[in-house]
């Protein structure tokens with residue numbers, strides 16, 4: 001398998017605390033300069049403290065990495081896989097320092113975030129720049145090519161569909177066919193969605209597109225059409241700043257008022273069952289549903305499903321071929337087609353943070 005021009009794969013994630021003492025410094029890393037109200041931080045701190053200070057995300061990434069290394073080896077790809085986080089150990093800058101020491105020249109970058117927006121894409125690209133800058137000259141750091149968005153890759157969609165089907169089957173028989181599917185993702189400020197992607201609005205548009213695909217496949221497989229909505233969780237920020245709505249809990253109330261008795265919550269905005277999923281959905285939203293008398297299930301994320309792991313290999317091979325100037329097959333579902341390999345200038349722009357980025361058209365690593 002030809003993976004040239006790459007001599008490494010860099011796996012980038014959010015990071016999370018592993019023990020009680022980590023929680024406050026982790027939250028400081030995440031929220032530095034972002035104007036998050038103190039009450040919100042205390043509240044989110046509790047989600048972690050209540051679970052011994054440990055987020056599930058790092059163990060999920062370790063498990064994914066083990067499967068990914070196995071998948072690559074099984075398919076004859078001999079490529080070192082590095083792991084760096086934006087907000088916790090192993091920190092991205094330490095990982096890039098190691099890559100420099102190992103003589104890595106060019107790496108494909110896979111981020112555990114599938115959609116466009118400042119928080120879910122551009123901020124990752126800022127952090128790539130900072131990590132290269134903090135460890136020497138950006139232009140002699142490994143060239144970092146972020147793999148395209150994969151929310152619409154068949155290997156991401158397939159396990160999500162299976163998960164929704166399994167959750168529907170788990171409902172009492174008399175309720176299954178009426179079950180409403182709530183696709184859930186992280187809320188972001190509406191202004192952040194307005195600037196998401198090259199033309200704006202991409203965060204919501206991508207979610208709506210993939211939700212439609214999942215709903216359609218579920219309907220095909222069951223022979224029953226389920227109504228669905230896109231809803232949001234984990235709202236943060238100051239109360240006067242508008243964020244995407246409806247919140248999943250508010251929406252459950254509205255559905256209960258309309259006589260909806262069964263719901264499947266599909267966390268399509270997330271790639272693993274991390275804290276947003278186990279707290280905001282499994283703890284909070286399921287309790288809301290129970291209080292309202294709605295029978296609810298939360299369907300699994302793609303996690304370490306072998307089809308999702310294989311999607312990373314597919315994206316790597318696709319991009320390697322494209323960078324070699326060969327025709328590359330780009331698997332997608334839905335109506336939006338593949339996102340650009342290199343983010344256009346100004347993609348996911350954020351007024352409040354104008355740090356330099358890598359992996360876009362204007363990356364200093366692509367100059368000349």
Ligand SMILES: CC1=C(CCC(=O)O)c2cc3nc(cc4[nH]c(cc5[nH]c(cc1n2)c(C)c5CCC(=O)O)c(CCC(=O)O)c4C)C(CCC(=O)O)=C3C
Nearest residue numbers: 014016030034036044055056057113119120186236274275
């Ligand atoms: C779009 C999006 C994703 C999905 C894409 C992706 O995965 O990247 C995501 C993922 C995650 N968010 C996470 C944790 C946190 N996010 C916060 C704050 C914020 N998230 C935002 C957006 C997103 N976040 C935004 C606009 C803020 C406001 C502050 C700011 O403008 O940056 C805060 C601070 C407290 C609070 O404000 O709630 C925490 C602790 C964890 C780790 C979970 C774990 O530990 O298992 C993960 C995977």
Ligand SMILES: [Fe+2]
Nearest residue numbers: 119186234276
């Ligand atoms: Fe977040």
